[in-house]
Amino acid sequence: MKKLSIVEAGFKALDAQDELLNMWRCYVGAINRIMKYIDQIRATRLNCDWGNEYILPLDAIYLAVRLMDANNQVDALRYPELWTKDNVGPAVSVAGRIDWNARPYAAILIPGEGPELAGVRLSPMVVLKMEMAVKQYKEGKAPFLIVSGGTFHPALTEFNEAYKMKSWLVEQHGISPDRVILEPYARHTTTNFRNAGRVLNTIGAPREKPVLTVTDGQQIEYIESDLFRRNEREELTHGVGKIGPRRGDFAIDFVPLPLCAIVDPMDPMDP
Numbered sequence: 001m002k003k004l005s006i007v008e009a010g011f012k013a014l015d016a017q018d019e020l021l022n023m024w025r026c027y028v029g030a031i032n033r034i035m036k037y038i039d040q041i042r043a044t045r046l047n048c049d050w051g052n053e054y055i056l057p058l059d060a061i062y063l064a065v066r067l068m069d070a071n072n073q074v075d076a077l078r079y080p081e082l083w084t085k086d087n088v089g090p091a092v093s094v095a096g097r098i099d100w101n102a103r104p105y106a107a108i109l110i111p112g113e114g115p116e117l118a119g120v121r122l123s124p125m126v127v128l129k130m131e132m133a134v135k136q137y138k139e140g141k142a143p144f145l146i147v148s149g150g151t152f153h154p155a156l157t158e159f160n161e162a163y164k165m166k167s168w169l170v171e172q173h174g175i176s177p178d179r180v181i182l183e184p185y186a187r188h189t190t191t192n193f194r195n196a197g198r199v200l201n202t203i204g205a206p207r208e209k210p211v212l213t214v215t216d217g218q219q220i221e222y223i224e225s226d227l228f229r230r231n232e233r234e235e236l237t238h239g240v241g242k243i244g245p246r247r248g249d250f251a252i253d254f255v256p257l258p259l260c261a262i263v264d265p266m267d268p269m270d271p
Helices: 006-013 018-044 058-070 082-086 088-095 124-138 161-173 189-203 217-223 226-236
Strands: 107-111 145-148 180-183 211-214 241-246 251-256
Touching (some): 088 189, 107 189, 124 145, 161 180, 180 189, 189 217, 189 226, 217 226, 217 251
Parallel strands (some): 107 145, 145 180
Antiparallel strands (some): 241 251
């Protein structure tokens, strides 16, 4: 029988879910990876450009920041006012007055799809997704629209997809800004779902109330596939929640797990 650590034994005594135990092991693994990396660079000693040697672990942190900056991958540091101004002011105040039982869904999630060409603000596909989502919203399916997409596609783009999506919904369809919630950090489909779970947790949506994800048929097939489940484990270290059933060709239900709220220590791009 495997011997449990003190922390794991404590979780067991509290009758914690297996997912929580798995997340604890991921945290331990992350710390071990960091320590292994520090041991490696301790032997070679990294030097800064100007010749001043950093003391560990600051040189490891310095290297990570420089690599992210060189690749323009600093989204996790952007939008510091997201939950103090851009979202909280309008969305959270509205959420506090909502009768969550009046609609079948807590929100409608629109995953982004970056354009192929630099300088293009929104791809034709994401506009089509938003058109379909607006129809569901105006039919009263949910009180909020969640627009999810980071600053990643195409390479070196200056446009954040979520912010551009919100502007389009407000300007083209007259959707009230306090009903469109920004999620400007997602990098792929798994993080679209995980980050949407975080948004719902922040605004106080009922935990078991589903989200309606509106997207194209190809992405729906991927979301239902075994490949998506494998990518959950590889990209996030945990599942995002219950997926399904489908609602026609272009929509699917999603109930996020509470684990979506936990920041991944192994992912420096996780805000």
